[in-house]
Amino acid sequence: MDTRDATPPSRGVPDAATIDLTAIRARLANGTGRQYWRSLDELAETDDFKRFLEAEFPREASVFDTVGRRQFLKLMGASLALAGLNGCTKQPTEKVVPYVKQPELVVPGQPLFFATAAPLGGFGTGVLAESHMGRPTKIEGNPDHPASLGATDALLQASVLQLYDPDRAQVVRNIREIRPWNAFLDTAAAVMEKHRPTQGARVRFLTETVTSPTLRNQIESLLKQIPKARWHQYSPVGRDQVRAGAILAFGEPVDAVYHLDKADVIVSLDADVLGAGAGSLRYARDFAGRRRVLDEHGAMNRLYVVESSPSVTGSAADHRLPIRAVDAEAGARQLAAALGLDVGIPSEPSLPAEWVKAVAEDLQQHRGAGLVVAGDFQPPEVHALAHAINEALGNVGQTVAYVEPVAASVDQAQSLRELVADMEAGQVDVLVMLGGNPVYDAPADLRFAAALQKVGLRIRLGLYDDETSEVCHWHIPEAHYLESWGDLRAYDGTVTIVQPLIAPLYGGKTAHELLAAFTDKPERTAYEIVREYWKGRAGAVDFDLWWRKALHDGFVPDSAAPGKAVSVQSLAFAKKAPAAPKAGTLEVVFRPDPTVYDGRFANVGWLQELPKPITTLTWDNVAMLSPATAERLELSNEDVVEVRFDGRTVRAPVWIVPGHARDSVTVHLGYGRTRVGRIGNGAGFNAYALRTTGAPWAGLGAQLRKTGERYWLASTQNHFSLEGRDLVRSTTLDELTHHPHAAHEGGGHGGQDLSFYPAHEYKGYAWGMAIDLGSCIGCNACTIACQAENNIAVVGKDQVWRGREMHWIRVDRYYEGDLDTPLIHAQPLPCMQCENAPCEVVCPVNATNHSTEGLNQMVYNRCVGTKYCSNNCPYKVRRFNFYRYSNWDVEALKLVANPDVTVRSRGVMEKCTYCVQRINAARIQAEKEDREIRDGDVVTACQQVCPTEAIVFGNVNDPESRVAKLRANPRTYALLGAELNTRPRTTYLAGVRNPNPALAQKEGKA
Amino acid sequence: MPQIFHPSTNTVARVTILGALVLLAGAGWAITAISRSGYVTGAKVARRQPVPFSHKHHAGQLGIDCRYCHTAVERVATAGIPPTKTCINCHSQIWVDSPTLEPVRSSFKTDRSIEWIKVHDLPDFVYFNHSIHVNKGVGCATCHGRVDQMNLVWQEASLQMEWCLNCHRNPEQYVRPRDQVFNMEYEPPADQVALGQRLVHEYRIADKGQLSDCYTCHR
């Protein structure tokens, strides 16, 4: 899109009166039965209308600014060429460029999959990367890897786009000059030359959390040569608290590995077990495995969550209680005490007594099958208490196991503090930074950037020439993990050898190679280094065989961290009652962003545009408040506030989140990047500016000041209430056992005989999808997996704001219950592939019609773009290319495209195809083998990625197929099926929750 | 009042009206003709290649099997353009210093690919898969013509949608026994339709409905 004449969005919205929450409460109170609603604007009916009228001029923003004139001419050419009658357009002559010597494996047109591991926060997740003729195009989970079991999350899905990111650093840079790699090698040699005599006393290395055995070994051996040099570690989203908690409880650092598949009752103390963290995929899978109720005899686990701001885990909970993050400790104490542990009770409890009582009883009744999880970002005390409770309930060894720390174990905050101290003291001549971005994300109180100036030689290895590199003498482009050799350990310690799928696109180097530069063998490649390290340790007779197997399987057999028998030393720390945290005063809570994480993904368009779970905001971070607090401070959505904490301030737009804890404001880290690339620069505000070593995750005493400014936010959903429409159906285990067909009431099937016309018969395959709302936790992985698989374009904040986002599968969210503690429902919505599709009938050119297998076919090259189909789609799942959204100008971005899916052009409609490219591939394979397509041969992208296996796809004509069985399940219902007789092929299974009877009737739901 | 027009005007008027109609019809016909002509489709136009490789010589006279070079044709979507290595296999022995083969040799030496001109070029929104056609008994010659008689290869068929549909709608008129697929000389028997119907059944070729689904070729 040409954007240069775009008028800036009018921020000057007529100050929409602050949302009248009292009124809302009233409405909800009077409401009868189950009331769903979506968001506050909706309830308060503050109308966006004014805003829209305000914006009288069109606003266009695009992701990559394209050359207007060139595009103009190009389009002109196109339109002229096409202006003739069809076929009168001649194709340009193209070239075929075969290999000179064709690699054995490679057959052009046939994708290959390689097992490797993707790093996040230092930990690895086993993945299979799909490669088309040497181009990685898609990441899938590795079914054999314990941390993945075939699933992946949004961040991993998007990592492949980051590989091609044209804004990645592409050259070795010294000050302002571009230098060859060798020049750096010389520098490195010189450094060693200079500092060996002093044993490197003035040399420092700074890394993020390191789990890579090889890297660890390299650093250690390097430190042997220069013993006085120091190795510091810091990652903004570290696990200091977890570590400290373990030390507090057991006197030594250990990692806890949970077994949710064994847990009947799970209590989460502000822990987003299912949504974030190294093990979350596995945990989500295990968790969902215990909730899939397919008949009235089904049993399921129960999840209690106390947390400050609603998380994926919280939204999946049976009972969720919003409390300030700082109050979690009090809660933990209450629970511990209720379970008979000898701990001091806080003067003012943070959890209602009956709630604690019920939970405690529940845990008691499930000794050995219960689990209390403390959030990674909770202070050590909470962790220690959780450990104590689990031990007391005999859960250790059952639902939780303790293992040797997987990562190199240090107190990172302390480590960084020391480094900064040394730097300020001028004791550091050389600082080598491997990854990370401390200038941007180090705690504000350390003033890292200032201290850094005192260092003589600053060397940085990084994916981007970013804020940190800017102030470094040397910047070395880092190789993306898909370009690297290396090794990583998973949450449970399992090792995966990381193998590259493509030679570094931008001449990137791995940390291994950078460190090698400081050794006497500077030329060694990462491959040599890693392989050599393992040669020593594999202890295999035939190392090559071992190596090949390890690479092929994607993990090193029984490399999981060894278990560790530990027991709680004493609860001394918890004996005396704690000073009750000043209630009433506002706390600020820092959390990694669900899409851009700690900021490292800020330049990945897919993630920026991925609606964040719960808020469905894109392209920005916000200050999240509870309705009550907003009410008190007279704030409403999009008000810009000044958040003051500990003497520092940032300006942030407000977003009111039902179910958020009172007196608490949550800000996500990772935004406000200034030097990352065209996508990430300037998006959101930088919350690190508030974050100190004293309060890394939460702190009391924050203040909000309304500035009177407004800032427009692009959320994909923020509209009005369901008005009692039964679109999302959910039931309780109890209800289900008594009358299993509850979900049907209000019509589900039927209707088809009401048709005016005889129905078409589908004799062969009949593709269908079943989505289990009981399993879906709303993590959004499906949305981005679909984006990656189907070449879906990124459109930019402004276009999202206009309602032009392109996602083929979206995750709708609805709230149920009251404002402060609502239940949150997630509903993934792909194309329903209706058999009586309203969209098809209205297409004048047959661009969308029905296949003999019941697919609602959308043919881009036939589409003329009337948009009638979208208007007539009751589910509004169709997406239109209002501009030329697909990027045809940036070479690198062409490489990420899936060659089996057409890249859509301007002016055509598109939508979910049930991944027809995968269906066709399976069919062709089956036909060549002269057999039927088996159940499971076709796996759609959304199904494949789903951590909880909520999506099942297959042939509904085959009664044995999983999907057919699910469609027969009493929980199944067709969205709008009864109202419109669309006969959707995508059906839902009503959600099921398992509330504790003791609490249920109190909350007056179910 | 004096006449405005000359008597001939009457005739002129009528002729003009008729002429206009004729012209319109003519234009319509011309467009239809042009849009199917080789000028637009590129059919029957031999393409100059960096190396004047003769299929007539290799496939025809020497009788080299298609699959010797187009190795992937039975396995994947693309038949596969042979890597330079394939040429060198023989041409390291014979015609080792023929000047016409210089590009081949230099490609092999410099490890830089030969850039062939694409002869059969489908639009990017069409997904054609060689392997399935070959496996269902569609002969090479059926679409590519007698390549074994072409010096420089040209595109035999129009490759327009109506042409594809023609076979997808009536496969029985074109399929041949699997063992004849790569046989360039194969002549369809007199009872092609009977044979075709048998093969369609035998090879479980999908019904016309499925074959003419949009998603069969477009995604």
Place this chain on the structure above:
Amino acid sequence: MSAHPSSYGLLAEFHDPNELIVAIRRAREDGYTRLDAYTPFPIEEVSEALGLHHSRLPLLVLLGGITGACAGLALQYWTSAIDYPINVGGRPFFSVPAFIPIIFECTVLFAAFAAVIGMLGLNGLPMPYHPLFNAPRFALASRDRFFMCIEATDPKFDRDMTRRFLERLVPRSVTEVEP
């Protein structure tokens, strides 16, 4: 043909419809057959006086309409059910109700063309040149005058007799029209 090739006919000018009608009747009683009237607007009585009976136009229009209907139906049936049957939203290939509007439109279109082309054709239009335009006062036929022309091809036509006959009708003028 005519015994008097040097003339197209004799043109009598009247200044109101009634005179014209009287004239026509008299002329026909007198046995003139090849005569026509020229008026600035349609006058039913004049047609009657001239004894013009029903034209074939309505029949043409009917045929046009029928052709249109058939064409519309055939087009839709053949394309949607025979040539490329496609399952659209679960509707049958030949979904009659959905085809009615277009059939109707085609009917009207063809019928309308039949009406206009038929009318012009039967009237022998376009005919920019016509001998009558030679008559100097004929221009008034499109304004406020009413003309009757007895053509030379009339078997009973005789320059002098006919002129005398016309003058007996006290017209505004009698002029001879050159061929």
Place this chain on the structure above:
Amino acid sequence: MSGPLPVQEPAPIIGPGHTFETITDKISAVVLTRKTPRGWFVGFGIGFALLMLFLLAVTNLVFRGIGIWGVNIPVGWGFDIINFVWWIGIGHAGTLISAILLLFRQEWRTSINRFAEAMTLFAVACAGMYPLLHLGRPWLGYWLFPYPNTMAMWPQFRSPLMWDVFAVSTYATVSLLFWFVGLIPDLATLRDRSTNRVRRVVYGLLSMGWRGSATHWHRYETAYLLLAGLSTPLVLSVHTIVSFDFSVGVIPGWHATIFPPYFVAGAIYAGFAMVLTLAIPLRKFYGLEDFITDRHLDYMGRVTLATGLIVAYGYMMEAFMAWYSGNTYEAYMMYNRFVGPYAPMYWALIVCNVLAPQALWFSKVRGSVPGLFIVAMFVNVGMWLERYVIIVVSLSRDFLPSSWGMYSGTIWDWSTFIGTIGLFLTLMFLFIRFLPMISIFEMRTLLPEAEVKEELA
């Protein structure tokens, strides 16, 4: 339709003291002899300027894409289809006046049918733009026509858009024929009256040598009557089909069986309002009060009122059905119109289309030229708002609240809309300048002199 009701002393439909020649001369003078008034140049200039704006908007549209408009998901149609329906609606009055009133032998139609038909043609021309422009890939618009092609593809005849293609093109063609046939005798008049050689040749060719022969008149009358007979069902079918664009859809607010009649009435309503809007200044400007008399205005006022009441009934039924159906979605749709974010639009529509025309009950208002003009203006706006409400408001909130969205036109939406008004004005002014805006030969028939004496008849 409203025939001459028993009003005391109906004003004449043609001013006193006119003869064949005065009528002929007065009307043809506008084209032939009278000096083109300055006002004409001003008006034409404005129209032409707006037309240029239209071209600018369209160029931008073609090169950058319909993203420049406010449309989005869920609101896939905005100004484009609103304007389409609005213009088509306006067109209807012309055909109604010239065809239906002809069949009903409403003589008063004579003095307004010519430019009413012209208005129809130009309105349809404006309307016809939008189905093409609203396409994502307008250069492929010809795919909507059935012609043998190398893709072996055909249009999808179940789609109301296809019906539109046929309905609108047929409507345009037939209206053109009807208009032209009506013009032939007058062209002949102009041919015979003009002194300037070029004009005589041009008008001469256009009139195809019409010489007013009784035989010709005989067939001519038949043909004209038949065309009227054909146009009548046609004009009804066109807006019926346009209404199908919506009623065939499943969207609450669209899927209503009452649409066809209610749209047709609305069309005539809008059309008469526009005829008034044009006629009132015209008669003033060219001093044609003798031909377009107060009686005409009075009658048009009545038709407007009548159709207005039908439209009001339509609105009522919509609301009633929403309530009576007991369907959540329908009910919400109505609720949303009443109090939703677009409520101002809806109430404005009620004021313009339901309340304003009630003034026409009073003969005082029908009698006063400014009064009529104001009401007509209200209706013009109201009918545009009606389409806005039907299209945008319904789409903005359909079945799943998750996908609800808002819509508002951008500067380019407005440019395109105003641009088509420019096109309309340009054509209208050219018509007034070069063709007789009142049917001369039919006016003649209205004179007493045209009556044939009893004893002769």
